[in-house]
Amino acid sequence: MKYVFGPVPSRRLGLSLGVDLIPPKTCSYDCLYCQIGKTTCKVIEPSAYVPGEAVVAELDETLAKVKPDYVTFSGSGEPTLHVELGRIIANVKGRTGVKVAVLTNGSLLYRPEVRERLLKADMVMPTLSTVKEETFRLIHQPHDDLSVSRVIEGLKSFRKSYRGRLFIEVMLLAGFNDRDEEIEALRHVILEIAPDRVQLNTVVRPPANAKAIPLDRTRLEYIKRVFGERAEIIATAPIRDKQHFRGTLSDAVLEMARRRPVTVEDVAGALDAPLFEVDKAVKALVHKGQLREQTHLGKDYYTA
Ligand code: SF4
Known part of the structure; x- marks a missing residue:
């Protein structure tokens, strides 16, 4: 889409x-x-x-x-x-x-x-x-x-x-x-x-x-x-x-992060997904260069 x-x-x-x-x-x-x-x-x-x-x-x-x-x-x-x-x-x-x-x-x-x-x-x-x-x-x-x-x-x-x-x-x-x-x-x-x-x-x-x-x-x-x-x-x-996401967890993370900076907690709460799984998906996307990380007021935000 x-x-x-x-x-x-x-x-x-x-x-x-x-x-x-x-x-x-x-x-x-x-x-x-x-x-x-x-x-x-x-x-x-x-x-x-x-x-x-x-x-x-x-x-x-x-x-x-x-x-x-x-x-x-x-x-x-x-x-x-x-x-x-x-x-x-x-x-x-x-x-x-x-x-x-x-x-x-x-x-x-x-x-x-x-x-x-x-x-x-x-x-x-x-x-x-x-x-x-x-x-x-x-x-x-x-x-x-x-x-x-x-x-x-x-x-x-x-x-x-x-x-x-x-x-x-x-x-x-x-x-x-x-x-x-x-x-x-x-x-x-x-x-x-x-x-x-x-x-x-x-x-x-x-x-x-x-x-x-x-x-x-x-x-x-x-x-x-x-x-x-x-x-x-x-x-x-x-x-x-809760969001009903389509596709893989990584796809859903990217879709959310494309629109605005999100935290791991934002994504987990939105998708009703376990925090550790979202954390793992986010780290992998950062490693691949598909997500950028920035810290704001002590919190880590991710943007695609
Ligand atoms: S917050 Fe961004 S998109 Fe909204 S009016 Fe201001 S510049 Fe435009």
């Missing part, structure tokens, strides 16, 4: 079948905390980055065999950059009835056609981490034509027309957007947008830039109280479901 991956356990969506519509690393942002790596193609013009028909064919084939909780559009870049996103979502909903989620940075919602493409999704999860232009540019290193006011206007317009569930993710970085005045200004704007939930996150996996430092639990808990009852902390939330 080239465009469909998993199903993999998701911290937010249970068993999630991923769809990757954008080649790495194409995005409108170049976030310090990105776990995929540095953006090599920074764009804001939607296009058919991969063939829509091929994506639909892979989805049909996979959904005939597995029943995920969600089909989730995320992956190696910003999914709303794909011009056929709306048609592919409609296809999944029409043919299978499986729920659809879209993880987006939200930067293109100022465009009416991008908002339109998302209307059939059951859940849309955009990011809004600051309302200050300077902080926005430092954290997200956006395309020159984007501004935080444009992103906020897009989110407000989308909320007015969208009938599904809107979860705003706030990515918190120590020393960037964790000061009281930042949080208060952000809280105010998020109240105006009125999402169903506010999900507080921090840097859990190895980031693209070492300047991205996570917040500690005490500060996260404090910020959660500031945001009120709709807020929850999603960083390091436990994995709920």
Whole structure:
């Protein structure tokens, strides 16, 4: 499979079948905390980055065999950059009835056609981490034509027309957007947008830039109280479901590690496989040069 991956356990969506519509690393942002790596193609013009028909064919084939909780559009870049996103979502909903989620940075919602493409999704999860232009540019290193006011206007317009569930993710970085005045200004704007939930996150996996430092639990808990009852902390939330993998254990490890850095425990938990077997498979893949190892905050992560 080239465009469909998993199903993999998701911290937010249970068993999630991923769809990757954008080649790495194409995005409108170049976030310090990105776990995929540095953006090599920074764009804001939607296009058919991969063939829509091929994506639909892979989805049909996979959904005939597995029943995920969600089909989730995320992956190696910003999914709303794909011009056929709306048609592919409609296809999944029409043919299978499986729920659809879209993880987006939200930067293109100022465009009416991008908002339109998302209307059939059951859940849309955009990011809004600051309302200050300077902080926005430092954290997200956006395309020159984007501004935080444009992103906020897009989110407000989308909320007015969208009938599904809107979860705003706030990515918190120590020393960037964790000061009281930042949080208060952000809280105010998020109240105006009125999402169903506010999900507080921090840097859990190895980031693209070492300047991205996570917040500690005490500060996260404090910020959660500031945001009120709709807020929850999603960083390091436990994995709920088990993945039903196809092929060998090594294939499954590689499939997970291709999408994001994983630990041996992540893989064992996701696949419901014994830790020692996963450890053995991971070591063999490292030895063959098929996995790269890096240590982040005292934990070993593996990337394919
Ligand atoms: S974290 Fe998301 S929005 Fe930011 S650069 Fe990576 S893919 Fe793009």
